[in-house]
Amino acid sequence: xxxxxxxxxxxxxxxxxxxxxxxxxxxxxxxxxxxxxxxxxxxxxxxxxxxxxxxxxxxxxxxxxxxxxxxxxxxxxxxxxxxxxxxxxxxxxxxxxxxxxxxxxxxxxxxxxxxxxxxxxxxxxxxxxxxxxxxxxxxxxxxxxxxxxxxxxxxxxxxxxxxxxxxxxxxxxxxxxxxxxxxxxxxxxxxxxxxxxxxxxxxxxxxxxxxxxxxxxxxxxxxxxxxxxxxxxxxxxxxxxxxxxxxxxxxxxxxxxxxxxxxxxxxxxxxxxxxxxxxxxxxxxxxxxxxxxxxxxxxxxxxxxxxxxxxxxxxxxx
Amino acid sequence: xxxxxxxxxxxxxxxxxxxxxxxxxxxxxxxxxxxxxxxxxxxxxxxxxxxxxxxxxxxxxxxxxxxxxxxxxxxxxxxxxxxxxxxxxxxxxxxxxxxxxxxxxxxxxxxxxxxxxxxxxxxxxxxxxxxxxxxxxxxxxxxxxxxxxxxxxxxxxxxxxxxxxxxxxxxxxxxxxxxxxxxxxxxxxxxxxxxxxxxxxxxxxxxxxxxxxxxxxxxxxxxxxxxxxxxxxxxxxxxxxxxxxxxxxxxxxxxxxxxxxxxxxxxxxxxxxxxxxxxxxxxxxxxxxxxxxxxx
Amino acid sequence: xxxxxxxxxxxxxxxxxxxxxxxxxxxxxxxxxxxxxxxxxxxxxxxxxxxxxxxxxxxxxxxxxxxxxxxxxxxxxxxxxxxxxxxxxxxxxxxxxxxxxxxxxxxxxxxxxxxxxxxxxxxxxxxxxxxxxxxxxxxxxxxxxxxxxxxxxxxxxxxxxxxxxxxxxxxxxxxxxxxxxxxxxxxxxxxxxxxxxxxxxxxxxxxxxxxxxxxxxxxxxxxxxxxxxxxxxxxxxxxxxxxxxxxxxxxxxxxxxxxxxxxxxxxxxxxxxxxxxxxxxxxxxxxxxxxxxxxxxxxxxxxxxxxxxxxxxxxxxxxxxxxxxxxx
Numbered sequence: 026x027x028x029x030x031x032x033x034x035x036x037x038x039x040x041x042x043x044x045x046x047x048x049x050x051x052x053x054x055x056x057x058x059x060x061x062x063x064x065x066x067x068x069x070x071x072x073x074x075x076x077x078x079x080x081x082x083x084x085x086x087x088x089x090x091x092x093x094x095x096x097x098x099x100x101x102x103x104x105x106x107x108x109x110x111x112x113x114x115x116x117x118x119x120x121x122x123x124x125x126x127x128x129x130x131x132x133x134x135x136x137x138x139x140x141x142x143x144x145x146x147x148x149x150x151x152x153x154x155x156x157x158x159x160x161x162x163x164x165x166x167x168x169x170x171x172x173x174x175x176x177x178x179x180x181x182x183x184x185x186x187x188x189x190x191x192x193x194x195x196x197x198x199x200x201x202x203x204x205x206x207x208x209x210x211x212x213x214x215x216x217x218x219x220x221x222x223x224x225x226x227x228x229x230x231x232x233x234x235x236x237x238x239x240x241x242x243x244x245x246x247x248x249x250x251x252x253x254x255x256x257x258x259x260x261x262x263x264x265x266x267x268x269x270x271x272x273x274x275x276x277x278x279x280x281x282x283x284x285x286x287x288x289x290x291x292x293x294x295x296x297x298x299x300x301x302x303x304x305x306x307x308x309x310x311x312x313x314x315x316x317x318x319x320x321x322x323x324x325x326x327x328x329x330x331x332x333x334x335x336x337x338x339x340x341x342x343x
Numbered sequence: 344x345x346x347x348x349x350x351x352x353x354x355x356x357x358x359x360x361x362x363x364x365x366x367x368x369x370x371x372x373x374x375x376x377x378x379x380x381x382x383x384x385x386x387x388x389x390x391x392x393x394x395x396x397x398x399x400x401x402x403x404x405x406x407x408x409x410x411x412x413x414x415x416x417x418x419x420x421x422x423x424x425x426x427x428x429x430x431x432x433x434x435x436x437x438x439x440x441x442x443x444x445x446x447x448x449x450x451x452x453x454x455x456x457x458x459x460x461x462x463x464x465x466x467x468x469x470x471x472x473x474x475x476x477x478x479x480x481x482x483x484x485x486x487x488x489x490x491x492x493x494x495x496x497x498x499x500x501x502x503x504x505x506x507x508x509x510x511x512x513x514x515x516x517x518x519x520x521x522x523x524x525x526x527x528x529x530x531x532x533x534x535x536x537x538x539x540x541x542x543x544x545x546x547x548x549x550x551x552x553x554x555x556x557x558x559x560x561x562x563x564x565x566x567x568x569x570x571x572x573x574x575x576x577x578x579x580x581x582x583x584x585x586x587x588x589x590x591x592x593x594x595x596x597x598x599x600x601x602x603x604x605x606x607x608x609x610x611x612x613x614x615x616x617x618x619x620x621x622x623x624x625x626x627x628x629x630x631x632x633x634x635x636x637x638x639x
Numbered sequence: 640x641x642x643x644x645x646x647x648x649x650x651x652x653x654x655x656x657x658x659x660x661x662x663x664x665x666x667x668x669x670x671x672x673x674x675x676x677x678x679x680x681x682x683x684x685x686x687x688x689x690x691x692x693x694x695x696x697x698x699x700x701x702x703x704x705x706x707x708x709x710x711x712x713x714x715x716x717x718x719x720x721x722x723x724x725x726x727x728x729x730x731x732x733x734x735x736x737x738x739x740x741x742x743x744x745x746x747x748x749x750x751x752x753x754x755x756x757x758x759x760x761x762x763x764x765x766x767x768x769x770x771x772x773x774x775x776x777x778x779x780x781x782x783x784x785x786x787x788x789x790x791x792x793x794x795x796x797x798x799x800x801x802x803x804x805x806x807x808x809x810x811x812x813x814x815x816x817x818x819x820x821x822x823x824x825x826x827x828x829x830x831x832x833x834x835x836x837x838x839x840x841x842x843x844x845x846x847x848x849x850x851x852x853x854x855x856x857x858x859x860x861x862x863x864x865x866x867x868x869x870x871x872x873x874x875x876x877x878x879x880x881x882x883x884x885x886x887x888x889x890x891x892x893x894x895x896x897x898x899x900x901x902x903x904x905x906x907x908x909x910x911x912x913x914x915x916x917x918x919x920x921x922x923x924x925x926x927x928x929x930x931x932x933x934x935x936x937x938x939x940x941x942x943x944x945x946x947x948x949x950x951x952x953x954x955x956x957x958x959x960x961x962x963x964x965x966x967x
């Protein structure tokens with residue numbers, strides 16, 4: 026059975042206008058998203074800015090309250106839990122944030138930052154807490170002697186390690202990694218990716234890896250879901266998706282990634298125009314105005330995600 | 344490559360450990376105006392603490408024989424209409440003024456900051472109520488509000504502190520609320536929530552420390568205003584009452600002798616001016632020194 | 640590229656230092672390079688390596704003090720560092736222009752886009768208001784902004800990130816410069832938009848025969864667009880090579896490390912999902928390591944690297960490496 030099962034997750038943000046804050050419509054940031062995550066697996070969630078991938082991550086932990094849907098973790102629907110129960114669940118369900126500069130409180134020292142979840146959830150002595158923090162710091166490759174230093178004294182990569190240590194503090198089962206390396210330099214990116222991979226092996230973690238960098242996602246994920254305008258357009262194993270992308274958007278996305286090899290000049294599929302506003306998405310398949318293989322029916326009927334074999338799912342009429 | 348990265352021939356030092364406080368000090372010290380303000384303020388504090396040592400005798404005891412003497416060797420700043428040494432009264436006045444300033448800020452902080460935190464963090468109905476009350480209070484100019492309050496509460500040092508303090512509350516609420524609205528959206532607040540931290544703790548550990556900088560600056564500037572307001576009330580005769588040596592009250596009673604004995608009004612006036620100036624200079628200096636964007 | 644042609648831009652011994660509270664920071668530490676007419680030179684490196692400061696120094700866009708710029712920047716027979724403020728201003732925008740990373744903040748939010756594009760033209764070519772507006776609309780058309788007449792009258796907030804960057808390119812090209820300094824022009828954009836913008840830039844470059852110095856951390860973009868690459872680390876040039884040589888035969892351990900540490904799309908997964916990593920981190924500019932700047936992170940470090948700075952070794956035309964390994 027899957028460790029995490031997400032069904033028909035929706036998040037609509039109301040758009041209000043006028044003095045009376047009348048709701049004039051909704052931004053469908055996440056629209057009917059379903060996926061599952063197996064134990065020890067990494068599911069990549071890719072898409073461009075505004076596709077709703079970050080909102081999905083936040084909704085899973087209920088940092089943003091979803092509008093509708095079901096998030097079953099070990100069979101228990103998180104969206105039905107009350108505040109107290111949810112606080113407890115957060116022990117096994119953690120998140121790593123994108124920006125290592127704003128995700129750490131500048132007025133707290135590293136020891137306190139990492140200890141915060143421990144203090145919230147466990148009743149253990151100060152000495153024991155300290156010991157655990159030291160252990161965690163060692164695990165993510167930080168010197169334990171730096172425990173009393175403040176975040177601004179660390180480099181970006183080290184700060185991201187602090188964030189990872191904080192996420193690991195309560196031995197979580199699932200970690201949502203929200204663009205964990207996109208703010209880092211190339212050489213540091215590799216260090217953090219390796220650390221995440223190593224921790225996954227050691228601690229039997231499952232990741233939801235949200236990123237816009239397709240090369241990184243391919244590298245780290247078992248399966249990848251591609252999102253466009255709040256919907257999942259394709260899900261497949263990393264291998265299948267990268268060798269044989271089926272959805273035209275996935276194909277364009279793959280081809281747009283620059284490859285560090287001057288001899289490998291591929292034909293790029295250049296999509297016309299910009300991503301439409303999620304406030305007023307196009308009817309039918311919301312990708313159709315930019316699609317290079319569209320047909321008449323694409324403007325009318327919304328394609329549903331269907332299985333085309335081997336768990337490769339795609340939402341396209343073709 | 345995933346092995347420990349330890350054994351290289353020679354390794355560089357860790358990132359330099361820069362001390363936030365040292366940085367703050369260096370920046371503050373380079374600001375000449377702030378240093379001047381700080382020195383001046385220290386002088387006032389010194390006078391306030393050591394008033395009985397600096398001036399022997401009772402600054403409130405009249406000696407009519409010596410009334411309205413100009414500055415002399417015996418009384419460097421001269422005497423007032425009741426023959427009291429102006430130097431002594433100015434020195435003791437520092438006690439009163441600083442006491443009032445501290446009291447006012449305490450009232451403003453203790454009530455304004457929590458209300459601002461709650462208003463900004465929780466939003467909704469509570470926020471609405473607090474904000475409308477603040478709007479109502481801000482509809483009056485601060486001094487007018489203090490004046491109205493004092494006329495209800497009555498004269499005296501305590502009521503002066505309470506009324507000026509209350510008139511400052513809306514400023515703190517506004518300031519804190521607007522800062523909280525920014526800090527609330529920081530990722531580390533979200534991270535704390537994800538770590539299962541309760542709202543109260545988030546307010547206390549994550550939000551409050553990060554709004555302390557503007558509060559500190561406002562406190563320094565607010566103390567200057569408090570002294571000015573207290574002097575104003577004293578001048579009008581509805582603040583601290585004579586014979587207590589308060590600068591504003593001294594000015595008030597010196598009005599009648601402005602032409603034949605100008606020194607009686609001049610020195611308390613200078614004392615007020617310099618006190619307010621010192622707080623303002625220091626406040627501006629603090630703002631620059633505490634702002635990480637402002638280098639050197 | 641013709642071999643003996645006089646370079647368009649020649650940077651010689653450029654040092655850019657900043658006086659800070661903690662001491663003097665040498666952001667650019669004695670670099671030299673040429674840019675030839677019509678070529679695309681890639682300037683790659685990680686944050687803090689001095690690549691952006693180099694571009695800002697060339698156009699003298701740094702506030703001095705705290706910055707101090709030394710060396711020679713020869714452009715069209717003149718040393719830009721010797722020119723007075725007015726002369727430099729006339730070079731900026733007209734002969735050398737710059738495209739910044741952040742299309743959000745580098746446009747003025749209270750001026751119409753057309754106005755901003757027209758401004759440069761009006762300043763440098765002394766055209767009337769109407770003529771310069773016409774020219775602005777033409778430029779917006781050239782960067783493929785749909786219905787440019789309408790778009791020109793709109794304000795930046797009506798533009799998406801990609802559109803803003805197109806407008807920035809229009810501004811940069813409006814006076815027909817010979818050289819464009821593009822500082823991470825697509826870093827803030829999504830991949831599909833990045834592909835649009837890069838293809839547009841390359842197409843316009845061909846058309847107008849402009850040289851581009853492309854500053855980026857993305858090796859993929861460099862591989863696809865540059866003809867020659869300079870790799871910078873900690874304020875110094877570590878390696879320079881024609882693009883194919885750099886990717887096929889990187890000589891500096893840092894270049895090798897960089898190439899190894901990026902996952903490549905479509906290459907499939909490595910065993911264990913491990914990437915080759917460069918250990919440690921970029922040194923603080925206040926505490927540069929002695930000897931070779933890269934030695935604390937170098938997998939091939941030798942004792943002499945720790946205290947003796949390696950010389951720049953010339954391996955051929957436009958092929959040089961700063962490493963002791965090449966000196967044997």
